[in-house]
Amino acid sequence: MNQPILEIRDLKRNFGKKIALDGVSLSIPTGGVFGLIGGNGAGKTTLLKHTLGLLSAQSGSVRIFGLDPVADPVGALSRIGYLSENRDLPDWMRIHQLISYTRAFYPNWDPEYAETLRRDFELDPNAFVKTLSRGQRARAGLLVALAHRPDLLILDEPSSGLDPVVRRDILGAIIRTIADEGRTVLFSSHLLDEVERVADRIAILHQGRIQLCAPMEQVRSGHKRVQLRLSSSVSHFPPGGIWIGGEGSRHDWSMVAEAEIEAIREAVSLLNADILSIEPMSLDDIFVARTAGKALVAGGKS
Amino acid sequence: MTRPIQSPSVMAISRVLFVDMIRRSWFVLIIGFVGAFSLPFLILGVLKAKGALLVDDPAMILIHFTFAQMMGMCFGASVLHAAGAPSRLYVLPLSNRAIMVIQMVPATLMVIGQTALSIWILNLIFGLNWPLLGNALAFGMIFANFQSMMNLFQKSLLMLPAMILTLTLESFWVKSRHGPIFSLPTQYWTTVTLMDWLVFAFAMTLSYWIGMYAIYRSRCGNEIQTSLIVYLSNLIQELFGKRTKVFRNAGQAQSWFEWNLKGYVFPVIVGMVVPLTPLFWLFSERKITALLEVLRVEGWLLSVAGMVSGLILGNMGLSDASIGMGQFLGTKPLATVSWSRILLRTAFQSLSLGVLIWAIIFSLVLWGGKLAGESYPAELFPWWYFPAIVLAAWAAMTFALCVSLTGRTIHMKILGGAYCGWLIVFTTIGNITSKWIAELFYFCALSGFGIALFLLTIGIWGVAFRRNMVVLRHAIVAGIVLTGLIGLVGWQFSNGLPLPTNNHGITPYFLLVSGLLSMVVFPFAAAPLALAWNRTR
Amino acid sequence: MHIHISTQDGVPIYLQIVRQVKHQIASGILVSGQELPSIRDLAEKLLVNPNTVARAYRELETVGLVEKRRTAGTFVAEGLSPLARREKLRMLSERMDGLLAEAHQMQVPLSDLIDLLNQRAKAFPQNSSIQNPENHAS
Numbered sequence: 001m002n003q004p005i006l007e008i009r010d011l012k013r014n015f016g017k018k019i020a021l022d023g024v025s026l027s028i029p030t031g032g033v034f035g036l037i038g039g040n041g042a043g044k045t046t047l048l049k050h051t052l053g054l055l056s057a058q059s060g061s062v063r064i065f066g067l068d069p070v071a072d073p074v075g076a077l078s079r080i081g082y083l084s085e086n087r088d089l090p091d092w093m094r095i096h097q098l099i100s101y102t103r104a105f106y107p108n109w110d111p112e113y114a115e116t117l118r119r120d121f122e123l124d125p126n127a128f129v130k131t132l133s134r135g136q137r138a139r140a141g142l143l144v145a146l147a148h149r150p151d152l153l154i155l156d157e158p159s160s161g162l163d164p165v166v167r168r169d170i171l172g173a174i175i176r177t178i179a180d181e182g183r184t185v186l187f188s189s190h191l192l193d194e195v196e197r198v199a200d201r202i203a204i205l206h207q208g209r210i211q212l213c214a215p216m217e218q219v220r221s222g223h224k225r226v227q228l229r230l231s232s233s234v235s236h237f238p239p240g241g242i243w244i245g246g247e248g249s250r251h252d253w254s255m256v257a258e259a260e261i262e263a264i265r266e267a268v269s270l271l272n273a274d275i276l277s278i279e280p281m282s283l284d285d286i287f288v289a290r291t292a293g294k295a296l297v298a299g300g301k302s
Numbered sequence: 303m304t305r306p307i308q309s310p311s312v313m314a315i316s317r318v319l320f321v322d323m324i325r326r327s328w329f330v331l332i333i334g335f336v337g338a339f340s341l342p343f344l345i346l347g348v349l350k351a352k353g354a355l356l357v358d359d360p361a362m363i364l365i366h367f368t369f370a371q372m373m374g375m376c377f378g379a380s381v382l383h384a385a386g387a388p389s390r391l392y393v394l395p396l397s398n399r400a401i402m403v404i405q406m407v408p409a410t411l412m413v414i415g416q417t418a419l420s421i422w423i424l425n426l427i428f429g430l431n432w433p434l435l436g437n438a439l440a441f442g443m444i445f446a447n448f449q450s451m452m453n454l455f456q457k458s459l460l461m462l463p464a465m466i467l468t469l470t471l472e473s474f475w476v477k478s479r480h481g482p483i484f485s486l487p488t489q490y491w492t493t494v495t496l497m498d499w500l501v502f503a504f505a506m507t508l509s510y511w512i513g514m515y516a517i518y519r520s521r522c523g524n525e526i527q528t529s530l531i532v533y534l535s536n537l538i539q540e541l542f543g544k545r546t547k548v549f550r551n552a553g554q555a556q557s558w559f560e561w562n563l564k565g566y567v568f569p570v571i572v573g574m575v576v577p578l579t580p581l582f583w584l585f586s587e588r589k590i591t592a593l594l595e596v597l598r599v600e601g602w603l604l605s606v607a608g609m610v611s612g613l614i615l616g617n618m619g620l621s622d623a624s625i626g627m628g629q630f631l632g633t634k635p636l637a638t639v640s641w642s643r644i645l646l647r648t649a650f651q652s653l654s655l656g657v658l659i660w661a662i663i664f665s666l667v668l669w670g671g672k673l674a675g676e677s678y679p680a681e682l683f684p685w686w687y688f689p690a691i692v693l694a695a696w697a698a699m700t701f702a703l704c705v706s707l708t709g710r711t712i713h714m715k716i717l718g719g720a721y722c723g724w725l726i727v728f729t730t731i732g733n734i735t736s737k738w739i740a741e742l743f744y745f746c747a748l749s750g751f752g753i754a755l756f757l758l759t760i761g762i763w764g765v766a767f768r769r770n771m772v773v774l775r776h777a778i779v780a781g782i783v784l785t786g787l788i789g790l791v792g793w794q795f796s797n798g799l800p801l802p803t804n805n806h807g808i809t810p811y812f813l814l815v816s817g818l819l820s821m822v823v824f825p826f827a828a829a830p831l832a833l834a835w836n837r838t839r
Numbered sequence: 840m841h842i843h844i845s846t847q848d849g850v851p852i853y854l855q856i857v858r859q860v861k862h863q864i865a866s867g868i869l870v871s872g873q874e875l876p877s878i879r880d881l882a883e884k885l886l887v888n889p890n891t892v893a894r895a896y897r898e899l900e901t902v903g904l905v906e907k908r909r910t911a912g913t914f915v916a917e918g919l920s921p922l923a924r925r926e927k928l929r930m931l932s933e934r935m936d937g938l939l940a941e942a943h944q945m946q947v948p949l950s951d952l953i954d955l956l957n958q959r960a961k962a963f964p965q966n967s968s969i970q971n972p973e974n975h976a977s
Contacts, residue, residue: 033888054632056838070838078635088630092563100547104555105635171886179879179889193846197887216888220851276944280849 003066005030005152005184006051011060013046020046022208023060028186028201033178035199035216036188037287042205044188045085048156051186052082065151078106081145085156087137091130095123095140099147106148114147121169135166142173153177155187159194167194174198196220196283206291216283223286226264227276228253242267245289256281256289312400319391320408327384329617329625332718334380337610338373339420341603343725345369346428350729357430360488364586366432367480367487370421374441377416382449385409387456388517398517405453406446406513410506414442427730436491436498440476443505447472450513453520459528475501477585486586552636553644560615560648568611568699572656575607576600576663590671591678597664598683601691604660605698608653612702615649618709618836626709627836638837639771642829645707649699657692686794693787693822700825707829709836748810752817759784759820759827766827771834780823787819840869840876844885852887856895858930864904864915865927875905875913902926 006028013021020043028034038044049055050062053069053076062069069076089098099118103109118125121139123132132140138158145153153174159167171194174185189195195202196216203213212219223244233250237243242263246255257264261278268275281289324331345365349355356362388405396404418438425432447468455461474483479498481488519525549555579600583593619625671678705717728747731740763780766772795808795815842859844852863869875881878896882889896913899905904926906916942952 032890049629052629052633053838054629073837074635074637076635077633080633082629082633084629084633086629088628090559090563090630097547100549101555101559104549105552168886172883175882175886175889179882196846197844197852197885200888200890217851220849225849280851282846282849285849 003030004028005065006186007061007063008047008050009061011047011050011057011062013043013050013055013058019208021050024205024208024210025060026203026210026213028184030184031178031182032200033174033185033187033198035195035202036186036205037190037192037195037202037283038188038205039190039291043208044205045156047205048154048186048188051154052077052080078108079151081148081150081153083138083141083145083155083158085160087134087141089129089137089141091128093129094125095127095129096125098129098140098144099125102144103147108150109148111147113149114143117143117147135162138162138166139169142170146173146177149180149183151183153183153185153187155185155189157188157190159189159191167191171198192283192287202283204287204290211290219286220280220283222258223281223289224257224259224261224264225279225281225285226255226257226268227279228255228268228271228273229276230271230273232272238271245292256285312396312403315394315396315400316404316408319404323384323386323408327380327386328715329613330380330383332715333610333613334376335416336613336718336721337606338376338416339722339725340606340609341372342369342420342424343729344602344606345599346424347725347729350428355428362430363480363487363490366430366490367477369424370417370437370441373420374413374417374437374444377413377420378441378445378448381409381412381416381445382452385449388453389520392521398514398521401517401521402510402513405517406449406509409449410442410446413445414438417441423726427726433490433492435494436479437476439494439498439502440472440479443502443509444469444472444476446506446509447512450509450516454512454516455526456520457525457527459530460526472505484585552634553640556634556636556641557644557648560645561651564611564615564617565648565652567614568607568652569655569659571607571611572604572659576660580663580667590667590674590676593667594664594671594678597660597667598687601660601664601687602694604657604691604695607656608695608699609702611652611656612649612699613706615645615652615699616703616706616708616832618707618833625706625711625714626839632837638834639830642707642771642833645703645833646700646825646829649703650696653692653696653699657695661688686790693819697818697821697824700829701821704825704828704832707832707836709832745810749813752810752813752815755817755824756813756820759824762824762831763827766831769831769834771830772827776826780826784820784823787822788816791815791819842881842885844887853891853895853898856881856885856892857898860895860899861904861926861930865930869915871915871917873915874911875915877912 004027006026008024008026011021011024013019024043024047026047036044036047046055050057051064051069053073056070064076065079067076093101095118099114103111103114121136121143123136123140123143129137129140142158145155155170155174158170162170174187175198177183177185185198187195199216201213201215202219204211214222226246228248230251230253235250237246237248237253237255242257242259244256244258246253248254257267259267264278265275346355385405385408388401391401391404394401415438418434421432421434421437424430425434448465451461451464451468455464477483477487479491547558549558576597579596580593583596617625618627618631668678705714708714731743735743763772763777767774767777792812795812840860840863842856844855846852860869860875869875875896876884878889878892882892885892896905896907900907900913904916905913907913938952942949
């Protein structure tokens with residue numbers, strides 16, 4: 001239980017001149033939900049492809065279940081359930097064919113569970129995959145990823161482009177998966193309210209680097225929005241220290257800090273300012289503050 | 303043909319969609335081109351080497367006619383697939399007429415252009431003077447008719463009789479421009495007369511109106527449907543659709559996948575061409591020896607069909623636009639080596655079925671002829687003929703399989719270009735340089751090519767061995783098989799060269815054939831390597 | 840048991856669950872001895888991580904509002920009346936703190952505030968059935 005299920009060390013990857021991953025190190029514990037968040041083009045899909053053996057590490061190492069997924073695809077992949085971002089499924093198959101085809105690859109396949117899922121998701125066994133709507137396609141992909149009760153469920157942007165009903169199915173699937181002992185979910189998303197609901201740990205991937213990797217509660221409680229009133233007007237907020245970002249002008253500033261309340265009070269008193277309020281932040285706001293980050297400037301977002 | 307387009311926006315959209323068509327379907331277009339070009343090059347090249355390429359010989363007319371048909375069909379089929387359905391244009395702000403024009407005109411021009419260009423290139427390289435215009439326009443016309451009919455009757459059983467009727471009428475007309483309809487072609491279609499232009503115009507206008515009607519009905523979801531076909535398809539679904547296959551293991555499942563998706567291509571190609579050959583023969587001439595000769599050549603042409611099918615078999619991509627392996631297949635827990643074996647087995651099954659079809663037709667004609675009292679010269683079918691065509695088809699199919707299995711778009715395009723370039727150089731060298739340089743070139747090319755293939759095979763086996771994709775046992779078997787084959791060839795050659803007369807001597811041919819034979823064992827090492835290269839980038 | 844989770848205002852999810860359960864116990868929606876949904880069921884229903892639900896239940900157990908019976912599940916504690924009253928007062932005083940802070944910011948004196956409270960109390964019986972759903976979360 002204590003062994004990390006996925007261990008990535010100093011992974012680097014570039015496509016031609018574009019650097020996709022710049023020395024990523026990540027250790028994902030067994031059991032629980034791990035949320036990988038980042039903007040579009042941050043490198044999330046590239047990272048996930050490395051874990052599946054679809055990309056080989058140009059430098060650094062990837063170990064999943066202690067195995068190298070490139071060297072031992074069968075050992076690694078037979079314990080992974082994967083839902084890709086573009087719901088890559090063979091259009092020409094019918095649903096029942098898709099199920100019986102996928103079943104043959106996984107010794108742990110549970111046919112009754114597959115049938116339950118099929119009925120819950122309302123998938124017509126005779127329908128061609130080509131004729132499915134987007135939401136139904138996602139459900140079909142989810143079915144074949146879940147039915148063999150994988151030790152690790154990897155979802156790449158599972159909710160993108162889906163209606164709220166299908167999104168609930170996906171979240172429900174994530175929760176049911178980890179409610180079973182010892183199973184793990186790794187999902188990448190930029191729908192942060194979903195990540196907030198289900199993730200135990202999160203990592204922020206920004207411009208190919210891991211900005212932050214911590215338990216969800218720690219991230220949530222660690223970041224606070226502080227409304228200040230300065231005694232003297234400034235055009236630029238003095239950078240550094242506990243302040244990660246924020247905005248404002250002259251006297252009134254709304255800043256984001258990563259610190260305990262005591263440390264915040266101290267820092268504010270050093271600035272000769274008044275605290276108007278200290279509020280918790282949603283994951284959305286935390287993410288924006290951490291990744292939009294440049295120098296703090298007057299008037300605009302930093 | 304149609305009137306010129308007035309609206310500039312339609313032109314702009316047309317251009318963009320044309321580029322899009324090429325980008326989406328480059329794979330199919332390349333296959334069509336490669337398939338269409340290889341046939342004439344092969345045959346004309348051999349004839350030329352034999353010294354039998356007499357430009358003014360009346361026998362050339364039949365060859366010209368056949369090639370024109372083959373090329374027209376190949377290009378037509380691939381462009382038909384590439385053009386796609388007009389339904390993707392329905393949401394754009396275009397009138398029905400604009401859609402019709404965008405759908406029909408670029409594709410038709412492409413077919414005409416490709417046909418004319420290929421004949422022109424053949425003329426250039428082999429010093430022929432075959433006419434371009436007649437056949438090119440004719441195939442454009444046939445293509446346009448085919449396309450509009452497909453759009454109109456796509457959901458209806460009427461498609462079959464409509465297509466057959468059109469095809470028959472128009473092919474008879476084309477045949478009639480080459481001489482009497484029910485015998486061998488006797489003339490070239492050198493001048494396109496006013497009557498011809500009128501026929502073209504009429505057929506294109508008919509295409510246009512049929513196509514317009516098709517779009518008119520299908521744009522609002524009101525296609526022509528035969529209720530019978532709907533009823534039948536529901537019935538079939540009821541009876542067979544619900545049956546769930548149970549696969550014992552991953553290998554079985556993947557074999558089913560590969561066969562269902564791609565395995566049928568080779569037998570279908572063979573099945574569409576070979577059984578129809580006696581039919582065409584009946585219309586042109588009725589000597590059995592001629593038919594047998596044609597079937598004999600078709601035996602060799604199985605390699606070309608094999609090459610095309612191999613390219614398709616190795617395509618692990620999601621669509622025609624990308625041949626790299628998609629994530630669905632890439633994440634299946636199936637070892638690369640097992641997978642490559644499944645692919646080779648599918649190729650073998652595919653090949654066997656196609657060869658069987660050919661063999662059946664061939665035997666029927668052979669024994670039918672014997673019963674009718676015909677007698678054949680012994681050298682028509684030497685003992686090595688049948689094994690040779692099977693091995694050649696196998697080598698071609700599996701080599702193409704390995705090429706497209708790599709899933710590397712750029713490499714494939716380069717290879718395709720190199721292949722065409724090589725064909726052109728090989729056949730034109732005699733025209734450009736002096737005789738003795740050409741002789742030297744042929745000597746080096748043939749020997750060098752053979753040696754290169756042999757070394758390539760050894761090299762690939764070495765790499766595969768080092769990466770544990772093959773074991774010593776496999777290598778030993780491969781070595782024995784190859785040695786045996788080369789030994790047989792050497793023995794046969796020493797008894798006399800059953801090949802075109804030449805000044806090169808036996809050696810280059812021996813080296814060439816040995817090299818080609820090594821391609822028989824090449825794929826067993828190359829396929830897993832190619833697949834691994836595709837799967838992990 | 841109906842609970843509504845919102846991720847918008849930054850309040851931790853487990854805390855939202857704790858507060859709403861407390862509120863429901865305090866207002867009698869949940870009675871003594873009533874069984875709460877299992878951690879897994881509630882997690883699936885709310886679409887939140889089971890650990891979050893587990894933490895909320897632990898918190899409620901710590902303050903004595905619920906008790907975990909080993910094989911049977913989690914139940915509202917017996918004999919809750921004094922606790923319930925204490926909880927009610929505690930919740931109300933939390934709200935009052937918020938009100939006082941706002942008044943202080945707006946610089947409204949305490950006497951005005953008390954007058955306002957009396958005024959609204961007089962008007963209250965007419966409004967008693969109207970419950971603003973937005974208030975449930977906090």
